[in-house]
Amino acid sequence: MKNSQISFIGAGNMANSLIRGLINKNVPPSHIAATDIDSDKLAELQSDCGINTGDSASVAAQADVIVLAVKPQVMAAVCEQLQPLIGKSDCLIISIAAGIPVCSLQKWLGVERAIVRCMPNTPSLVGEGATGLYANAQCSDIQKQLAGDIMGAVGIACWLQAESDIDTVTALSGSGPAYFFLMMEAMEKAAVQMGLEPNVARQLAIQTALGAGKLASTSDVAPDELRRRVTSPGGTTEQALLSMARDGFETTVATAMQAAQKRAAELAN
Numbered sequence: 195m196k197n198s199q200i201s202f203i204g205a206g207n208m209a210n211s212l213i214r215g216l217i218n219k220n221v222p223p224s225h226i227a228a229t230d231i232d233s234d235k236l237a238e239l240q241s242d243c244g245i246n247t248g249d250s251a252s253v254a255a256q257a258d259v260i261v262l263a264v265k266p267q268v269m270a271a272v273c274e275q276l277q278p279l280i281g282k283s284d285c286l287i288i289s290i291a292a293g294i295p296v297c298s299l300q301k302w303l304g305v306e307r308a309i310v311r312c313m314p315n316t317p318s319l320v321g322e323g324a325t326g327l328y329a330n331a332q333c334s335d336i337q338k339q340l341a342g343d344i345m346g347a348v349g350i351a352c353w354l355q356a357e358s359d360i361d362t363v364t365a366l367s368g369s370g371p372a373y374f375f376l377m378m379e380a381m382e383k384a385a386v387q388m389g390l391e392p393n394v395a396r397q398l399a400i401q402t403a404l405g406a407g408k409l410a411s412t413s414d415v416a417p418d419e420l421r422r423r424v425t426s427p428g429g430t431t432e433q434a435l436l437s438m439a440r441d442g443f444e445t446t447v448a449t450a451m452q453a454a455q456k457r458a459a460e461l462a463n
């Protein structure tokens with residue numbers, strides 16, 4: 195990855211998290227380029243991070259890796275416009291788009307292209323990303339290594355056996371940060387309704403999420419046992435968890451993830 199030129203097509207929320215996350219991990223800004231139809235986004239990235247920006251032709255010409263970071267709905271048009279502009283025949287294409295299958299990307303970019311489909315998430319910005327990856331048969335081991343290194347620089351990177359697993363990863367970790375943010379919002383709101391200062395409620399809700407995540411990720415103990423260690427028999431947590439179970443918490447989560455997975459499959463068409 196050290197000497198690779200990485201170009202982003204689309205410089206929105208997810209590209210920003212990846213670009214800023216890579217720079218935080220000491221990838222030289224001169225190795226990163228981005229294009230977007232919104233020139234304000236490019237100007238901000240250039241002034242904040244010092245990366246190269248320009249039109250599709252200029253960022254695609256020298257790229258060793260092109261990261262497709264536009265919405266699924268415009269991916270076909272973006273790829274068809276991009277295809278003749280890709281300068282290097284061994285340029286690796288990384289798509290982070292939800293839903294769009296490799297066969298569609300091949301149709302729009304040319305069948306011989308090495309393509310890795312990834313599903314990252316926005317905590318990549320702070321080096322805590324979680325990405326699932328799937329490579330097509332045209333990818334060499336070196337190209338797979340490169341994709342894994344890029345995503346691994348900003349968090350954990352897990353290779354998937356089947357392309358369809360990407361839709362599950364989308365429902366789990368791609369969309370997942372939003373579920374935890376919603377939980378923080380809901381906890382904060384309830385605490386304020388119970389009389390706590392909003393500022394204090396927010397700080398404690400966020401720190402509790404951070405602490406639980408850190409504890410779960412650094413401990414050998416599984417989340418169910420960590421949960422039991424908080425839950426004193428006859429105590430307060432027990433009452434809260436019983437209330438959640440009565441309200442169907444697990445079903446709510448499973449149904450929500452199925453809805454996200456179903457939407458990912460729909461975006462393929």
Ligand SMILES: NC(=O)C1=CN([C@@H]2O[C@H](COP(=O)(O)OP(=O)(O)OC[C@H]3O[C@@H](n4cnc5c(N)ncnc54)[C@H](O)[C@@H]3O)[C@@H](O)[C@H]2O)C=CC1
Nearest residue numbers: 204205206207208230231232263264265266290291292314
């Ligand atoms: N936001 C997230 O948490 C995640 C998003 N993704 C995927 O990342 C992709 C981008 O999503 P977001 O960053 O959230 O969307 P976004 O709307 O913030 O960014 C998309 C960017 O593409 C630009 N764009 C549109 N047409 C273009 C064109 N023809 N050429 C160049 N740029 C163009 C837009 O101006 C915009 O800045 C989507 O495919 C999404 O499925 C994947 C994982 C997580």
Ligand SMILES: O=C(O)[C@@H]1CCC=N1
Nearest residue numbers: 291292364368369370
């Ligand atoms: O909501 C979306 O469609 C994208 C994909 C995963 C997270 N954000």
